[in-house]
Amino acid sequence: MPEVTVYGYDGGPLPAAVAEATLLVGGARHLDGVSSDAERVVMGSLSAAVERISIHDGSVAVVASGDPGFFGIVRALRRAGLDPVVRPAVSSVASAFARLGLPWDDAVVVSAHGRDGGLRRAINVCRAYPKVAVLTGPGAEPPALAAGLQGWQRRVVVASQLGTASERLTGPEGDWTEPNVAIVLARDVADGPAGWLAGGVRPPDGWALPEDAFRHRASMITKAEVRAVALAHLRPAPGMLVWDVGAGSGSVAVECGRFGAAVVAVDRDPASADLVRANAAQHGVDVRVVTGAAPAVLADLPDPDAVFVGGGGPDVLAAVLGRGPAQVVAAYAAVEPVGPAADALTAAGYTTGGAQLQTNRLVEIAGRHRLAATNPVTLVWGAR
Ligand SMILES: C[S@@+](CC[C@H](N)C(=O)[O-])C[C@H]1O[C@@H](n2cnc3c(N)ncnc32)[C@H](O)[C@@H]1O
Known part of the structure; x- marks a missing residue:
């Protein structure tokens, strides 16, 4: 096995030991200042360079930018079965x-x-x-x-x-x-709070939050139990964009943001915008709020990965499906839209499912408990 040392380069001088290697590997700008007669492999293709290193009989100096262990060549070398010594520089x-x-x-x-x-x-x-x-x-x-x-x-x-x-x-x-x-x-955040876990991405401390965790207008909020199932099918995560169409209080949008997804909340009612902004601020997430009627207002938005349709008719669902999100969940209080929504999802190539959710919540009354019925809601979902 070749003896491989990976040197990080951050603009400063490289150690003299680099010039002693019998094979030099790196970008042209990295190897420029190295005075040595050793064979040079100027990095273009990563896999070709790793292959060449693997068959070298002798010492190899690999020069890579910054800390080569951070989004760098060290992973590829180890995958090839090599056991490099790493001398990092400062990451970019x-x-x-x-x-x-x-x-x-x-x-x-x-x-x-x-x-x-x-x-x-x-x-x-x-x-x-x-x-x-x-x-x-x-x-x-x-x-x-x-x-x-x-x-x-x-x-x-x-x-x-x-x-x-x-x-x-x-x-x-x-x-x-x-x-x-x-x-x-x-714009408003230069320094986040001091923490104990690096990286900025963390799972939410709870989800399917109770309705009183959000400012909302009476009954115009997706209930916690329904939200739980909706979130399971939306699968929000960092790297995704979720639309919450007919956002109301923005409870679904905010919860998706808490999972690290980028979120756009759309509602035609201007009062909803204030509620969504207040709820997003309260939960420390960034939700872009768009006030206007779907489907027209959806045309200018970037393509979503997942969409929750909490309001709007078949034209809204059709417009959503036209944008090809991987996951769609639509919520209906009435029964009439359910069949057509399922058909539209299936026709658009989605694996479709749905469920009526009706929960009876445990409430205490005069020292005893009863189960208080909530209104049934039907979720129709699709994935592809
Ligand atoms: C049942 S509420 C949604 C509740 C919401 N998911 C929540 O948890 O707060 C329905 C919302 O959809 C909005 N809406 C209905 N049709 C719409 C349309 N075509 N475009 C935009 N918003 C619409 C209404 O203004 C209302 O705020």
Whole structure:
């Protein structure tokens, strides 16, 4: 097995030991300053480089940016069965926050690399969380990130070529260059509270919260038990965008936000906007509120991953299905829309299900208990 040492590069001088290796691997800019006659593999394809390293008989110096153990080459080397020694430099994420003078133990770090929806996931994390570092790359450049954040109150700072003479902090439309990391901040949040768990993403401390956890108009709130089943089918998580259409109090939107999803709450009633904002603030989540009647108002929104339809007719459900979310849940107090909704989901290619939920809540009355009936609600859901 080759002896592999991975050196992090943050613009500072590399250790003299790098030049003693019999194989050098790294980006052109990393290897530029290394004076050695050893064979060089200039990194293009990661898999080709790892393959070459694996068959080398001797010592290998791999030079990679920042901390190679953080979204870097160390994972690929270990997967190939190698056992590298790692000499990290300062991660670009740590440097970028340092340049802004900000703490970052409360920041979410997301990689926008990869063709499997990396940029989309990164945008949704930036929509959901107040302090995010995005590892950008080809196909996921800062302007595309900024474009996805339109409609959300965010400031994007691009930190380019950290540690070099060409280092700069710019906006997403400025003269940024590769490589760069984008720091995305909610306008009103620079420093989060001191915590004990790094990373900014954490599961909610409870869900399917009681109705009195939300400001709402009488009876215009999805009951906790119904919300529980709806959330199970919506499956909100970091990286997703959820629409809550006919949001009312925004109880579903807020709960999805508590699971780390980006959320848009839509309601035609302007009074609902205030309720949703108050509930979002109360629960410490960021919900974008759109006041207007669906389906028209949905046209300008970014495509959702999951949609809760709490209000609106068949035209609203049809418009939602036209946007192809992976999960849809619609709630109905009346029975008439149920069959057509199930048919519409099935016709749109969803695996469809539904259930009428009617709970009898335990209440105490004069030292005894009775079971008080709540109104039945039918949920119709689809997944694909
Ligand atoms: C039963 S409430 C939803 C309750 C909500 N899920 C909650 O937990 O608070 C229905 C809401 O849908 C809204 N609504 C109905 N039709 C709509 C439409 N076409 N576009 C937007 N909002 C609509 C109403 O204003 C109302 O606030």
